[in-house]
Amino acid sequence: MLMDDRAVFERRDAELDAHVAGIAAEFRRGFEAVDRIDRPAVTVFGSARVREPDSAYDAAREVGRLFAEAGWAVVTGGGPGVMEAANRGARQAGGLSVGFNIELPHEQAVNPYLDIDVTFRHFYARKTMFVKAAEGFVILPGGFGTLDELLESLTLIQTGKVLHFPVVLLGRAYWEGLAGWVREPVLVERMVSPDDLELLHLADEPAEALKIVLDCHERACAHVPAAPAKADAQ
Numbered sequence: 001m002l003m004d005d006r007a008v009f010e011r012r013d014a015e016l017d018a019h020v021a022g023i024a025a026e027f028r029r030g031f032e033a034v035d036r037i038d039r040p041a042v043t044v045f046g047s048a049r050v051r052e053p054d055s056a057y058d059a060a061r062e063v064g065r066l067f068a069e070a071g072w073a074v075v076t077g078g079g080p081g082v083m084e085a086a087n088r089g090a091r092q093a094g095g096l097s098v099g100f101n102i103e104l105p106h107e108q109a110v111n112p113y114l115d116i117d118v119t120f121r122h123f124y125a126r127k128t129m130f131v132k133a134a135e136g137f138v139i140l141p142g143g144f145g146t147l148d149e150l151l152e153s154l155t156l157i158q159t160g161k162v163l164h165f166p167v168v169l170l171g172r173a174y175w176e177g178l179a180g181w182v183r184e185p186v187l188v189e190r191m192v193s194p195d196d197l198e199l200l201h202l203a204d205e206p207a208e209a210l211k212i213v214l215d216c217h218e219r220a221c222a223h224v225p226a227a228p229a230k231a232d233a234q
Contacts, residue, residue, distance in 0.1 A: 033100075041074070042067050044074060045138070045149045047143055048081040051080075057082065059206055060140050063089065063170065064089025074089070074096070076099055077130075082141075083111060087111055087113035098117070136212075137165065138209045138213070167200055168201045172203070176202070182197065182200070
């Protein structure tokens with residue numbers, strides 16, 4: 001079953017109806033899990049590769065604790081590393097800890113700190129739940145998967161597909177290179193608009209990330225952003 005996504009992307013698919021039904025069922029399970037989240041939620045992204053002790057692991061655990069103490073649920077990809085740390089912090093603080101895991105060839109295990117968990121076969125169904133559940137995003141250091149989740153979140157906000165929730169890059173030293181690249185050449189060459197830069201917030205401390213998200217929530221600042229002059233997703 002680990003080949004489900006690859007089979008769907010094949011040019012010829014003799015099992016089209018079965019794939020469509022399976023994907024629909026997976027979305028339904030995800031939506032039902034999101035409906036069980038009875039409070040505001042923050043989605044935390046970051047590397048599965050870090051282990052305790054590690055600064056990213058420690059920061060993610062503190063993020064989970066702080067949001068749980070503030071009455072928020074903490075949503076992650078349900079696996080190890082940053083995901084485990086954020087779920088662990090939330091669980092140990094008595095909060096609601098949620099994980100949306102994915103079946104992978106190297107068998108990403110579900111971490112043991114989850115109150116609600118769903119394991120998906122398809123990345124696109126899983127990634128929908130990260131966004132559907134969230135009223136803010138906190139991104140810790142990570143690799144290709146983390147970058148994919150970050151950029152997809154920004155694209156959905158930029159194009160008005162989801163509300164303009166805060167996206168916090170936690171760990172200024174790690175993320176400053178990316179932020180600088182967006183400022184120039186991306187902005188200078190008009191690949192994004194000046195307003196798009198406001199989608200990103202850089203922070204160094206978990207408490208700072210918490211404040212950015214909570215301030216937006218309390219001010220009801222989430223909104224559908226104005227349509228850009230030209231969005232890359234069009």
